[in-house]
Amino acid sequence: MISKRQEEILKVIVEEYIKSAKPVGSESICNNMKCSSATVRNEMAELEDMGFLEKTHISSGRVPSEKGYRYYVDSLMKPKNMSGEEMLKLQTIFKNTELDLNDVITRSIEIISEITAYTSVVLGNSSSEKLKKVEVIPLNDVDLVAIVVTDKGHTENKKITLSRIDINDIKKMVDLINELLVGTPIDEVSSKLEFEIKPVIGKYVKQHEMIYNAFYNAFSDFAKSSSSCYFAGKTNILKQPEFNDSDKIRNIINKFEDKNIVDNIEETNNGINIYIGSESKLDNDVTVIKTKYDTEDGEGTIAIIGPKRMEYSKVVSLLEYIKKEIER
Amino acid sequence: MISKRQEEILKVIVEEYIKSAKPVGSESICNNMKCSSATVRNEMAELEDMGFLEKTHISSGRVPSEKGYRYYVDSLMKPKNMSGEEMLKLQTIFKNTELDLNDVITRSIEIISEITAYTSVVLGNSSSEKLKKVEVIPLNDVDLVAIVVTDKGHTENKKITLSRIDINDIKKMVDLINELLVGTPIDEVSSKLEFEIKPVIGKYVKQHEMIYNAFYNAFSDFAKSSSSCYFAGKTNILKQPEFNDSDKIRNIINKFEDKNIVDNIEETNNGINIYIGSESKLDNDVTVIKTKYDTEDGEGTIAIIGPKRMEYSKVVSLLEYIKKEIER
DNA sequence: TTTAGCATTGTCAATAGTTGAGTGCTAAAA
DNA sequence: TTTTAGCACTCAACTATTGACAATGCTAAA
Known part of the structure; x- marks a missing residue:
């Protein structure tokens, strides 16, 4: 089992390494402690045996391992109060009643990125939105735009080109959707279309298959891009x-461009979640700290991406604060 | 004035440097020529005096300067035929009649990026689109969405929150816009709104100022994001x-993220335009080759971004081919 | 005008020496 | 039994130093 003093040493090493990004030696630690560097060395050797610390090479100082960070985050870290200045910046945004929720969130993660120098992401998750209305606007003889509106005011549109099809058939289909599917959560629309509209459409519409397909595609696209x-x-x-290595940079940038980042980041349970290194699924050298927020206008995820050596306590406090404010 | 032989030497140096990315020495050139390395050296010295070549250090081979590339591009470069394989890939896309224009363009620049290993950008420029219809959909007592549709089928929407305003007033405003402004190019709508709608709106609508502002904002947003x-x-x-230097990489990536890249790239006259190094406004180490395309469905710009040392003749041929195909 | 020859110049990669931070171990002190 | 001082050892990082090499510029001869 890890002793009280070992905990203390681990804590100092993690925090020192977060500051300096350089391996921490026994000498520099024993200033803050009431024992000599030799004792610290013995304890460090034991911490290393237990897997909390690593060496970059045989005669270097120690660096926290993933397990070390994990222990720090779970058991040693103390929440850090934010400085007055940072507080102030965030407060001015939350107090500005003119901004709508989306803008508030956007602005606040911009500020987080500014004060932490890490990367922030918001994933707006509109899966809980419901269909409000479908509208069709003809552009010319063959083209028309189908517009889908949700109860939160989001819209999506799809251009449909239909030759040899009666505009009135389209109108009937639209009426049918507006009659039967309004209020359906947007990600269920496709399947309802399949089971509730498709069976009855044949009665009203001549070339139902083609029109059905066009709308089916439009809704699938919407669910995807929502x-x-x-x-x-x-x-x-x-x-x-x-990240001074150009290969690493390319790698991270590619990951950011990749659409799947959304999936990787999105699966989050409640509270503040911390994924260190390999746990992050993004890159072994980064930590992702994220949280879900839940408001009347929908839910979403805010994530902060930084090096493993990131200022855990500060970021956690920031996220907790922002989550609380957004949910008000 | 630059002599025939100097031209030939410049051409060999540029092409050799494009291939190898290493400074070119006199020895390696004189194989391809009917004079000795010493003669080549003399000519190279003169080319350097005239500003077409540069040295990385006193005893290195020569590297083309911006002026050198420019001269090469303007006077020496011969169009290069594409290889059969590359042709084929592009043709399969252009022949696929199921894809709509946007998809064709997207897919074809993906292929360009693949075969050239450079970065490609398309800027869809919808400034020529015209207003087709404005539609308003109420979400609840106070919120509504205004949807703007263009004749090309693009839509934009804006959520508007109006307290204490009669829905019928909104409807009147919408009818007025649909009556008077349909067919107006989208970037002129704002000003027409100012001069044609605003003066008459007061007669029909009670709280005209507020409603007017909401729509004005919606249209401005549309023009911006279009x-x-x-x-x-x-x-x-x-x-x-x-770009092996991490600072340079960061710089380029930042430029790519920056919205202004659109402005920098967009101003293009007809034909194929080549902007070398500082001319590119993007970074001194890159070349941007771009062209405008013009179809019934709107115009746009395709740009290829690569190192100054890019395969000019190949890229130019590719762009010419694609431009021609798209415009059909 | 062209070319051969040669001294000159700077890069690059390999080598060796030096320094300094940090460790592990041992034996003495607490 | 625990802690500490001391010392030998290790390794990375830095600094010359060196020689091979690739080009060059210049000069004098072809």
Whole structure:
């Protein structure tokens, strides 16, 4: 089992390494402690045996391992109060009643990125939105736009080109959807279309198959593109000394461009979640700290991406604060 | 004035440097020529005096300067035929009649990025689109969505929150816009709204000022966000050896994220335009080759971004081919 | 005008020496 | 039994130093 003093040493090492990004030696630690460097060395050797610390090479100082960070985060970290200045910046945004929720969130993660120098992401998850109305606007003889509106006011549109099809058939289909599917959560619309509209459509509409397909595609597209994704300080993380290698930079940037980042980040349970290194599924050198927020206008995820060596306590406090404010 | 032989030497140096990315020495050139390395050296010295070549250090081979590339591009370059394989890939896309124009363009720049290993961008420029219809859909007592549709089928929407305003007043405003402004180019709608709608609106609508403002904002937003921007192979250019420095990479990525890239790239006259190094306004180490396309469905710009040392003749041929195909 | 020859210049990669931070171990002190 | 001082050892990082090499510029001869 890990002793009280070992805990203390681990804590100092993690916090020192977060500050300096350089391996921490026994000498520099024993200033803050009431024992000599030799004792610290013995304890460090034991912490290393237990897997909490690592060495970059045989005669270097120690660096926290993933397990070390994990222990720090779970058991040693103390919440850090934010400085007055940072508080103030965030408060001015939350107090500005003119901004709508989306803007507030966007602005606040911009500020987080600014004060932490990490990268922030919001994933707006609109899966809980419901269909409000479908509208069709003819553009010319063959083209028309189908517009889908949700109860939160989001819209999506799809251009449909239909030759040899009666505009009145389209209108009937639209009426049918508006009559039967309004109020359906947007991600269920496709399946309801399949089971509730498709069976009855044949009665009213001649070339039902083609029209049905066009709308089916429109709704599928909507469900796909409905989760928004906004980055702030996208290149901040590249400024961290651990990303001085151009291969690593390319790798991270590619990951950011990749659509799947959304999926990787999105699965979150309640509270503040911390994924260190390999746990992050993004890159072994980064930590992702994220939280879900839940408001009347929908739910979403805010994530902060930084080096493993990130200021855990500060970021956690920030996220807790922002989550609380958004949910009000 | 530059002599025939100097031209030939310049051409060999540019092409050799494009291939190898290493400074070119006199020895390696004189194989391809009917004079000795010493003669070549003399000519090279003169080319350097005239500003067409540069040295990385006193005893290195020569590298083309911006002026050198420019001369090469303007006077020496011969169009290069594409290889059969590359042709084929592009043709299969252009022949696929199921894809709509946007998809064709997107897919084809993806292929360009793949075969050239540079970065490609399309900027859809919808400034020529015309207003087709304005539609308003109430969400609840106070919120409504205004939807703007253009003749090309693009839509934009804006959520408007209006307390203490009669829904019928809104409807009147919408009818007025649909009656008077349909067919107006989208970037002129704002000013027409000012001069044609505003003066008459007071007669029909009680709280006209507020409603007017809401619509004015909606249209301004639309004009702003109407130019789309799609990248392919965003990180390709970072693979070039000249971008092995992490500062440079960060710089380029930042430029790519910056919205202003659109403005910088968009101003293009007809034909194929080549902007070398500082001319590109993007970064001194890159070349941007771009062209405008013009179809019934709107115009746009395709740009290829690579190192200054890029395969000019190949890229130019590719762009010419694609422009021609798109415009059909 | 062209070319051969040669001294000159700077890069690059390999080598060796030096320094300094940090460790592990041992034996003495608490 | 625990802690500490001391010392030998290790390794990375830095600094010359060196020689091989690739080009160059210049000069004098072809």
